[in-house]
Amino acid sequence: MRNLMIAMAAVLFVTMSCKQTGYKTVTKTDANGYTYEMVTNDPYNLRVYTLDNGLKAYLSVNKDEPRIQTFIPVKAGSTYDPQDNTGLAHYLEHMMFKGTPKIGTLDWEAEKVLLEQISALYEQHKATDDPAKKKEIYKEIDRISQEAAKYVATNEYDKLISSLGGNGTNAYTTNERTVYMNNIPSNELEKWLKLESERMFNLVLRIFHTELETVYEEFNMGQDRDGTKAYFALMSNLFPNHPYGQQTTIGKAEHLKNPSMENIKKYWSTYYVPNNMAICLSGDFDMEETIQLIDKYYGSLEPKEVPENVLPKEEPITEVKEIEVLGPQAEFVMFAYRFDGVNSEDEKYITLIDYMLNNSQAGLIDINLNQKQKVLNAGSGPSFLKEYGMLSFRGTPRQGQSLEEVRDLLLGEVEKIKAGEFEDWLIEACINDMKLNDIRSQESNFRSHEFAVAFANGVSWENTLKFNDELAKITKEDVVKYANEHFLDNNYVIVYKRKGEDPNVVKVEKPQITAVELNRENESEYYKNFTSEESGRLEPVFIDFNQTITSKEFAPGVTFSYIKNPTNKLFKLIYIIEKGKDHDKELALAVGYLPYLGTEKYTAAELKQEFFRYGLDFGVSTSDDRSTVYITGLEENAAKAIELMEHILANVVPDQEAYDKYIDGIQKSRADKKLDINQILRGAMFNYAIYGPESSYSDILLQEAMQKIDPQVLVDKIKGITQHEHQLFYYGQNTADEAFNLLKQGHVLPDNLAKIEEPKKYPQLDISQPKVYFVNYDMVQSQIMLLSKDVALDNSLTPNIQLFNEFYGSGLSSIVFQEIRESRALAYSAFSFITVPSRQDKAHFNYSFVATQPDKLKTATDAMTELLNQMPKADKQFELAKDAIMKNIETERIIKDRIFWTYINAKDRGLDYDIRKDVYEHMKDVSMDEFKTFFDTHVANKEYVYLVIGNKSQIDFNVLKKLGPVKELTLEEIFNY
Known part of the structure; x- marks a missing residue:
């Protein structure tokens, strides 16, 4: 074999560098008498504590910067939703940001009475099938919700996190876990623990009906994503009896229309208990002090027996199941085989086989299909849950290639595994590459997410660490034998996602609701007390x-x-x-x-x-x-x-043959881009609005020109x-x-280096008059983007731009998010921010966005333009935003190779220093009046280009004409091909 000795030496070297290590769980006691488990030779130095009530704490120290990445996993997901209330775990996740009897309320006793009335009305609403009666009940829900909202201190949880200097606030729900995350300064750890213990164990379902509208929009977004629909079809047929396939995380449309606050509270009280949760931390903290704090705020919580869900078992798949999904986006094929779940032998073999097939470099699919350009692109990926796992494949066809041909090519690579047609060194190289990836992951505090997943899956940390070493025991003969036993001709499910009109699109119609009153300046007693507690401040570190x-x-x-x-x-x-x-x-x-x-x-x-x-x-x-x-x-x-x-x-x-295939692939990729909503709006339309018909985005070599090269x-x-x-x-x-x-x-250099020629310039257009650009697309939602142009790059504006983006335009506690989503429930996604150009010859732009139902387009656009022209008075929120920016700078450490790229970015903007220094100094004393001057100068009363994409038959063009002259653009105009 060519270069055999070099290959053997390389593999031997990597093996020595990533050699097997003895991992063994040991139990120890810290200086304060707390017992914990750790694993010998653990590169993460993780300690796993278990409180008397069953709450687990996963603690790992990383001193790179004075911040902590936090995750709170709950063993609760869509798998455990009631069959008649799917989507419940996900909706509960949304409601966990709405506060408690202490957080977010101005008068809990008065608010509680109204919330109980609303809850009872939802039960009545769920119980009746009479549409007229439902409408009447919902009208009453809406009326009482207005009254209840008067007692709400808006988005108070998010404001409390901001007061800590926290960021990255979010959560997600999957089949078997719901996970809550924050990134906080190290010196705010105790306050964060206190806050989360109040939030997690004291649920209040306030602002319920507006948040429900948001979930409706999230559901409708999924209806516009062909990939989501194909995945649901795959899972439904791979798991015809099990909740993995029969209960999506977002839930069924009919269940979303008939929510039950009582069922949500019951679910929360069942699963959100200390013995079913964990606190996972990675960052700069003292582990022995931290476990004492965790015990202080969580140790007194009562454990509760969590019901064991006995779920249906699936019968073996004995014939290929074929499903067709239609939609406007690019065609692809995906198929999957079903296996046992986590901690099984299947997980080991499938993880290894997947890596042998598709590791993005030298897998069989990488080399034989992608590198040889037999398909436009293809790949595979494993997914393992508690009860079952799967290995899925996906491929996109080249021009003129059928989905069946792509399927056969992918199956052909599986056959190569079964026949042992792969290099002897591949298994070992794959395992060593996995170990290198583990080394890379150790650099980030996001490693605490690995702890959260291990907890939720019930996998010991020892087994997590040993996993790659266990794979190293698998031989080529083992792989071949396993593949022949498990990859049969008739035991997979396949979905052909073809281009066409989907007759099965489901749209959740939103009932009429009244915008709730926002009490931005009001604060609960809890908030006042919490924010009055000082944790001390850290000194910022700026880069020299x-x-x-x-x-x-x-x-x-x-x-x-x-x-x-x-x-x-x-x-x-x-x-x-x-x-x-x-x-x-x-x-x-x-x-x-x-x-x-x-x-x-x-x-x-x-x-x-x-x-x-x-x-x-x-x-x-x-x-x-x-x-x-x-x-x-x-x-x-x-x-x-x-x-x-x-x-x-x-x-x-x-290689002429490779070049011809490459050009053909470019043409197919370009055609597929014209079917992608994001490419159309955020790529082609965005650049057309800023530059006109000729931009760097659209000024490309066309097919004829490429073929002549x-x-x-x-x-x-x-x-x-x-x-x-x-x-x-x-x-x-x-x-x-x-x-x-x-x-x-x-590094070889010529005697004389060539000078770099001047680039072609693409001037940005002035926006002196309003105009509307529209592109027709078959979709459930409509999306609108508002663009206004400001001055050329001015580094002195950076502090106020950052303040605008924090306080006003984006984030869960921003003005735009509160008004568009929280108050009026007009969109799942809404934001506004000001760009900072990467080069000195580019301008700042204000970029605002709303995704909503077509019949809400006018209301949503009016709401956004009103916010962009008239800044609401929100002094406390303004001060909170300033303080959050300062705390983030105080605890951010730009380290390692990030320093170099920060330098390059600064240099591109004409700077030779760390501009965060300017931002920090500005936040110390900028007033609301000064910021309003910036707002009035650089944001308010601008002319806009409105970019709208949606289904033409559902758009009211009279609404668009009131914004400005409307021009319907063709895809050929904006893509230039």
């Missing part, structure tokens, strides 16, 4: 680029920059060339062509395998104005990495990419001198 980045001349026209990796034995090497698509459209084409090419020494497939065996990731990317060549991996292989990278850049050879021309552009002036950036544990010398030995 000269001190943190080592830079020197590498050669005339080439700069070398270096930052030390303090964490692990991985490295990154990046070549940065200030030349992109706007300089040379053919360069962007060449970069996309490169993955399909080999050299005189290696085929394209062998190159991918070579990188994979050495634990390296290589790539080239091009943006409008910059290109990068990068390689990452184990630092001990850095010399080999540079050798391979330089070899490719110097010796790549053209000699592939050798593109290869020469790859070879010439580092023949221009450029910058080298090295991040690793080698010293700066060692890294510099490595590059001196490996």
